Amino acid sequence: MKTQSIFIAGTDTGIGKTIVTGLMAEFFLRCGYKIITQKWIQTGIDSDIDEHIRLMKKNRKNLIQHVSLMCPYHFQFPSSPHLAASIEKRTISKEKIKQSFWTLKKDFESILVEATGGILVPLSGSLFMIDIVKELSLPVVLVAGNKLGTINHTLLSIEALKKRKIRILGIIFNNLEKKTDLRILEDNPVILNKITGEKILGVLPWTKDINLLYRKFIPIGNKLDKHISQ
Numbered sequence: 001m002k003t004q005s006i007f008i009a010g011t012d013t014g015i016g017k018t019i020v021t022g023l024m025a026e027f028f029l030r031c032g033y034k035i036i037t038q039k040w041i042q043t044g045i046d047s048d049i050d051e052h053i054r055l056m057k058k059n060r061k062n063l064i065q066h067v068s069l070m071c072p073y074h075f076q077f078p079s080s081p082h083l084a085a086s087i088e089k090r091t092i093s094k095e096k097i098k099q100s101f102w103t104l105k106k107d108f109e110s111i112l113v114e115a116t117g118g119i120l121v122p123l124s125g126s127l128f129m130i131d132i133v134k135e136l137s138l139p140v141v142l143v144a145g146n147k148l149g150t151i152n153h154t155l156l157s158i159e160a161l162k163k164r165k166i167r168i169l170g171i172i173f174n175n176l177e178k179k180t181d182l183r184i185l186e187d188n189p190v191i192l193n194k195i196t197g198e199k200i201l202g203v204l205p206w207t208k209d210i211n212l213l214y215r216k217f218i219p220i221g222n223k224l225d226k227h228i229s230q
Helices: 016-032 049-055 081-089 094-105 129-135 151-161 183-197 210-228
Strands: 004-010 035-038 042-043 071-073 110-114 142-148 166-177 200-204
Touching: 004 016, 004 151, 004 210, 016 035, 016 049, 016 110, 016 142, 016 166, 016 210, 035 049, 035 094, 042 081, 042 094, 042 151, 049 210, 071 081, 094 110, 094 129, 094 200, 142 151, 151 166, 166 183, 166 210
Parallel strands: 004 110, 004 142, 035 110, 042 071, 142 166, 166 200
Antiparallel strands: none
């Protein structure tokens, strides 16, 4: 059985891509797939890869030989990759990113790649993250922060993906604020499905209970399972 890798994109920064990637990895691990995660570029002092590993309930020591490939670039300044790299006087190489992906593919059936920021985040003056997604022919799961303003952000992200003929597997809505008006939270998935025709994979609740989040993710994972096993 051949398995597909997936790119987890976001409509914005800070909308839950890391949590979704970790939950997705845990789900597919429980399904018996040999899965690894990646984040091509990390900016800031935090490590989203470590969060993936925690959510997968893996021991970092057991993945130590893969960690540098899971995150080929880490910059200290919390900003867009192009600026963070410029501050450290470093250049982001598209080929290094692609090579890290293909090297991991030798040991794993599928790679779940978390985006840095939004889909059109620049890696340099002429290179965008979406360009690498296109070259690797990765299908995309789009994570949308379920809040006021997400309709515009999501439509623009979908437009950018469709323009490049990148396959969209569906949209996951992540409730970001407990105080957001319920009418907005309920309407966003409905109107975006009506406008775009894209599949709404599900809505994740606002909660700090990771076990509850995983239980809520299971129906989403079931919908994605048929896409990962081709």
